[in-house]
Amino acid sequence: MTTRADGTKLIDVARLAACSPATVSRVLNDNPSVGVEVRERVLRAAAELGYVPNGSARALRSMQTRLVGAVIPTLDHAIYATMVDSLQARLSEKHVSLILSTSMYDIDFEFEQVRLLIERGAEALILVGARHNPKTIALLNQRHIPYVLTYTFTADRPGAAIGFDNEKAGRTGARFLLDLGHRRFAMIAGITHDNDRAAGRVIGFLDELAKAGIARESVPVVEGVYNISAGAAAMKTLFSGAEHPTAVFCGSDILAAGAVKYCTESGLKVPDAVSILGFDNLEIAELTSPELTTLEVPAREMGRLAADHVMLSTMQRRHIHQRELSIRLVVRGSTGTAPT
Amino acid sequence: MTTRADGTKLIDVARLAACSPATVSRVLNDNPSVGVEVRERVLRAAAELGYVPNGSARALRSMQTRLVGAVIPTLDHAIYATMVDSLQARLSEKHVSLILSTSMYDIDFEFEQVRLLIERGAEALILVGARHNPKTIALLNQRHIPYVLTYTFTADRPGAAIGFDNEKAGRTGARFLLDLGHRRFAMIAGITHDNDRAAGRVIGFLDELAKAGIARESVPVVEGVYNISAGAAAMKTLFSGAEHPTAVFCGSDILAAGAVKYCTESGLKVPDAVSILGFDNLEIAELTSPELTTLEVPAREMGRLAADHVMLSTMQRRHIHQRELSIRLVVRGSTGTAPT
DNA sequence: TTGTAGGCGTTATCAC
DNA sequence: GTGATAACGCCTACAA
Numbered sequence: 001m002t003t004r005a006d007g008t009k010l011i012d013v014a015r016l017a018a019c020s021p022a023t024v025s026r027v028l029n030d031n032p033s034v035g036v037e038v039r040e041r042v043l044r045a046a047a048e049l050g051y052v053p054n055g056s057a058r059a060l061r062s063m064q065t066r067l068v069g070a071v072i073p074t075l076d077h078a079i080y081a082t083m084v085d086s087l088q089a090r091l092s093e094k095h096v097s098l099i100l101s102t103s104m105y106d107i108d109f110e111f112e113q114v115r116l117l118i119e120r121g122a123e124a125l126i127l128v129g130a131r132h133n134p135k136t137i138a139l140l141n142q143r144h145i146p147y148v149l150t151y152t153f154t155a156d157r158p159g160a161a162i163g164f165d166n167e168k169a170g171r172t173g174a175r176f177l178l179d180l181g182h183r184r185f186a187m188i189a190g191i192t193h194d195n196d197r198a199a200g201r202v203i204g205f206l207d208e209l210a211k212a213g214i215a216r217e218s219v220p221v222v223e224g225v226y227n228i229s230a231g232a233a234a235m236k237t238l239f240s241g242a243e244h245p246t247a248v249f250c251g252s253d254i255l256a257a258g259a260v261k262y263c264t265e266s267g268l269k270v271p272d273a274v275s276i277l278g279f280d281n282l283e284i285a286e287l288t289s290p291e292l293t294t295l296e297v298p299a300r301e302m303g304r305l306a307a308d309h310v311m312l313s314t315m316q317r318r319h320i321h322q323r324e325l326s327i328r329l330v331v332r333g334s335t336g337t338a339p340t
Numbered sequence: 341m342t343t344r345a346d347g348t349k350l351i352d353v354a355r356l357a358a359c360s361p362a363t364v365s366r367v368l369n370d371n372p373s374v375g376v377e378v379r380e381r382v383l384r385a386a387a388e389l390g391y392v393p394n395g396s397a398r399a400l401r402s403m404q405t406r407l408v409g410a411v412i413p414t415l416d417h418a419i420y421a422t423m424v425d426s427l428q429a430r431l432s433e434k435h436v437s438l439i440l441s442t443s444m445y446d447i448d449f450e451f452e453q454v455r456l457l458i459e460r461g462a463e464a465l466i467l468v469g470a471r472h473n474p475k476t477i478a479l480l481n482q483r484h485i486p487y488v489l490t491y492t493f494t495a496d497r498p499g500a501a502i503g504f505d506n507e508k509a510g511r512t513g514a515r516f517l518l519d520l521g522h523r524r525f526a527m528i529a530g531i532t533h534d535n536d537r538a539a540g541r542v543i544g545f546l547d548e549l550a551k552a553g554i555a556r557e558s559v560p561v562v563e564g565v566y567n568i569s570a571g572a573a574a575m576k577t578l579f580s581g582a583e584h585p586t587a588v589f590c591g592s593d594i595l596a597a598g599a600v601k602y603c604t605e606s607g608l609k610v611p612d613a614v615s616i617l618g619f620d621n622l623e624i625a626e627l628t629s630p631e632l633t634t635l636e637v638p639a640r641e642m643g644r645l646a647a648d649h650v651m652l653s654t655m656q657r658r659h660i661h662q663r664e665l666s667i668r669l670v671v672r673g674s675t676g677t678a679p680t
Numbered sequence: 681t682t683g684t685a686g687g688c689g690t691t692a693t694c695a696c
Numbered sequence: 697g698t699g700a701t702a703a704c705g706c707c708t709a710c711a712a
Contacts, residue, residue: 010705019682020682022682022684026707033681033682035681052459053705053706054706055459056395056396056397057396058707060396060397060400060689060690061705065460074425075422076422076425081416081418082416085415088415088441088442089444097456098439098440099437099438100428100438104429117437119394121396142347261626264629287597289629350689351689362698362699363699366698378697378698394688396690397688400690401704402691402704681712682711686707686708690704691704692703693701694702696700
């Protein structure tokens, strides 16, 4: 990292345009009370010198950085990358910049990142999920920094939530499979440590099954990191015992894709022998054969709405605390009625 | 967006610690010339007040923002999302923050983003490809802002390049398919407008084929946006004429996956009737059946190396202008010898 | 409509 | 080893 070796500043523009710095500032900030002629001169001078305002000075003086921070688990998972893509695009329309960190699914590390983003001047933060280090929330509150929790529907008092109910989604998955006549289930979940979304889906799934008389202990839950081979390995584990499930709910399409792949390679017919239900509706859901039945997560929409929310004025924001988005069941070929 | 409603600042810490602001600043910046006892008091005071430094003020005074900017085409494509993930992770290790924009493959829009990132204080920039608006490069040079071009090997004088030679990669693809005995080719490329990586692959591919006596005009090139259905549609186009290729080179695994999908759905045997060669080696390359033969792009490595490069001192950076990474051919099932 | 002057929070340069 | 003081570049009363 190098010291900034800038150059022209506002006062240089003023000199070239033969006016005062104040006038230049006014032109640059679209202050209407400035003569057409002078404005022209200033604009020309600024262009000629290739003047770029110093954001730090501007922020220091005006108390506005036009910077929004986001801390997400990882960009190496399409469900988050897509959300960030749409978040950034929306912020960009309003000339707000995004400063981005990853937490690697660790809420203590997330706290450090949040702290750093605040230090860098983030005026609002986008986080993922409802589970955070209490220090994170305390810091945000102390500094009165607005924030939005995404992929969840559990809002904090001072924060907002834009997302969906993971438990409900888990129940929806269970209901769908139950209605197909299945009675022997399993789940391949994401790592639930520090991850309330993954955990919520498990809880909802098991809950709904329990209501239908399926004992929790009879439903094996294997956790895996979000990649294809982990999904395949989990499926192998599930089918290494004596009792085989006829329906497997996966916490992500990535895991589901791995599960389907394992079945294909080991001759297990999908969905005849086993139904596989995914989550997210990523692009890969249409790549497996059969294609994945899955629960669609509105990633782009969350990103856009989160951006819109943090760009509201404090007044407007005050009374909007949560926004529940719906999870859509997309039925494709990987699920079917239970084998008789 | 709201005005920052901060609170405690350095002088408050100084008061509580009963010392001067200068001393607090020294402690916070690990300046060794400060008494152990006072240092203790300052640290305690800062913790008690939940003090967070004001980055804008610090940047203004010290001329250091510890901010690196990146402008990539989109995060909605794993090849870039992965690179950014590793870039961010590496920067984060050194407490440098990433400020991120997308260009949507438009070099004029990219210029605006670059300008904005500079205004926000980015001390160095990461860009993608070698093709940019001349104004972008001029601005970077004028301000002496170091930058790295990724996914390319064509360095600018003042900039560095960390990536690979797309034309060479195209030639490698052609060579591989020629060696399998193919003589009738086609290519499904990404949109080449403003995209020298996509264009380079086409050029290299056609060049190498030409050297082997395959006329350029005999090789249809269809362009498509980077999604599965575009790949499928392109494949359909290629097979709607009288002459069918026996080998199709795709500019991305996403397009290749779509191509394979089309073949599966329309009964075309891969690789018996047609070989399909991908690019990138994304995770999805192992999801199609047959799995994709592809050219592996070192996305994570590029991100890490780009981070390392911009964090070098000016002196160290001066003599390192390019770093060529190798493209590895990963042979899987989607390619085979030409049908007889 | 335009200019002057002061200060945003921090760090660097001096003194002591 | 510690403290006063003056900038960093910009914006915004206030004055003219």
